[in-house]
Amino acid sequence: MQSPVVHVENFRMNFGATPVIKDLSFDVYPGETFGFLGSNGCGKTTTIRALLGIYIPTAGVLHINGRPFEPSQSGELGYLPEERGLYKKETVLDTMVYFGRLKGMSAADARAWSSSYLDRVGLPTKAKIRLDKLSGGEQQKVQLGVTIMNNPKLLILDEPTKGFDPVNSRLLMSIIEERKAAGATIVIITHQMDDVEKLCDRIILLKDGVKHAYGTVEEVQEQFGGTTVKIEADMPLPSSPSYTILTDEHGHSEIALSPGTAASAVLDDLVRAGITVSSFTPGRRSLESIFVAVYGAKEVD
Numbered sequence: 001m002q003s004p005v006v007h008v009e010n011f012r013m014n015f016g017a018t019p020v021i022k023d024l025s026f027d028v029y030p031g032e033t034f035g036f037l038g039s040n041g042c043g044k045t046t047t048i049r050a051l052l053g054i055y056i057p058t059a060g061v062l063h064i065n066g067r068p069f070e071p072s073q074s075g076e077l078g079y080l081p082e083e084r085g086l087y088k089k090e091t092v093l094d095t096m097v098y099f100g101r102l103k104g105m106s107a108a109d110a111r112a113w114s115s116s117y118l119d120r121v122g123l124p125t126k127a128k129i130r131l132d133k134l135s136g137g138e139q140q141k142v143q144l145g146v147t148i149m150n151n152p153k154l155l156i157l158d159e160p161t162k163g164f165d166p167v168n169s170r171l172l173m174s175i176i177e178e179r180k181a182a183g184a185t186i187v188i189i190t191h192q193m194d195d196v197e198k199l200c201d202r203i204i205l206l207k208d209g210v211k212h213a214y215g216t217v218e219e220v221q222e223q224f225g226g227t228t229v230k231i232e233a234d235m236p237l238p239s240s241p242s243y244t245i246l247t248d249e250h251g252h253s254e255i256a257l258s259p260g261t262a263a264s265a266v267l268d269d270l271v272r273a274g275i276t277v278s279s280f281t282p283g284r285r286s287l288e289s290i291f292v293a294v295y296g297a298k299e300v301d
Helices: 044-051 071-076 092-102 107-120 136-148 166-181 217-223 263-272 287-295
Strands: 006-015 018-028 033-038 059-064 077-080 154-158 185-190 202-207 210-216 227-233 243-249 252-257 277-284
Touching: 006 044, 018 044, 018 202, 018 210, 033 044, 044 059, 044 154, 044 185, 071 077, 077 136, 092 107, 092 136, 107 136, 136 154, 136 166, 154 166, 166 185, 202 217, 202 287, 210 217, 210 287, 217 277, 217 287, 227 263, 243 287, 252 263, 263 277
Parallel strands: 033 185, 033 202, 077 154, 154 185
Antiparallel strands: 006 018, 006 059, 202 210, 227 252, 227 277, 243 252
């Protein structure tokens, strides 16, 4: 097996007497997209800050490419923090060129790359506009460009869709997929479940500083119930030992089948109970319903 790009082992973090991270361990391997999932305040950003040397861990090992992070590794890393850090009184293009120079690019290369990127993300007319005149979503696009402009081998993106509408979220995901296709390893920190199942190879789910799930998307789905069925019906589903009702709202339900139960048998039972079933789709439990199971429905909004 390849050596991990990110290695976290028995990581503990206390703020004063308060434990924030409790014996956390996980690995991120070369070329994968890794989803670091959890609600706000669960410890995701704290872990990343400790990994990057911003916080000093109470205990444990946190390595990037086999050693603690050092500034000399910055050229191979692109970090998009949750709290953005751009010089808002400067123009978009001047800011991007400045950061490109910090990352080792020539001024000409940084300018050419930045102009091409701004065209790609729909901001070609904003190059000479001050950053504080842009919308939050536009500033986010610029910050993302600064993050990826030197083609880093490791991308750490903390809440990358923050401030984005659905169209721009899809644009961001396409850019992430392009970076992965180019060989980058990507860590996405988020509490939004949209696109995670499609985008991520493996995930970790954190709550209150404790790991609640870890593995491939399929392994986590299996851990929390395996086979599920999405159902559209004309009335609420009855309780049954054959399944567990995960969600049931306005005629749209998701159930987890009990071990050894066939989906076809459940459909037969529902029809015999006089329920009109208009849609019956077996699959695997959604990450959103797993998130609800761990956190409760209020955290999904």
